[in-house]
Amino acid sequence: MHQFRKSGYSANESACVEVADLPGASAVRDTMNRSSGHLEFPSGAWAAFLRALKDDR
Template structure:
C-alpha cells in the first residue's frame, strides 16, 4: 500500500454520496469508494484502468 495518495473525485460521479475517487501513482491507478474510504482502495495497472474507463464510456 502507498502511504500518501491524493485522491480526486471522478468527474463521472453524479453526487457526493455515490462517487468513486481515483489517485494516480506512476504506472498504477488507485480507486476507492467515497462512502467507504475506511475500507481502503484497489489498485490497477494504469493501462487496465484506462481500458475499463474507455469501455464504460463506450457503453454510455
C-alpha cells in the same frame, strides 16, 4: 499518501468513488467507506476500463 479526487464519472451523486494517479497505476476507493482501503489497477487496465465505460454510453 495517495492524493484522491472524486471521479468525474460520479457526477453529483453521494455514493461515488474517488481515484488517485499513481506511478504506472490508478487507485480507486469508495467515498463513503474510505477506511476500507483502495484497489490499484495498472494504468493500461484502468484506461481500458474507462474506454469501455465511454463505449457503453
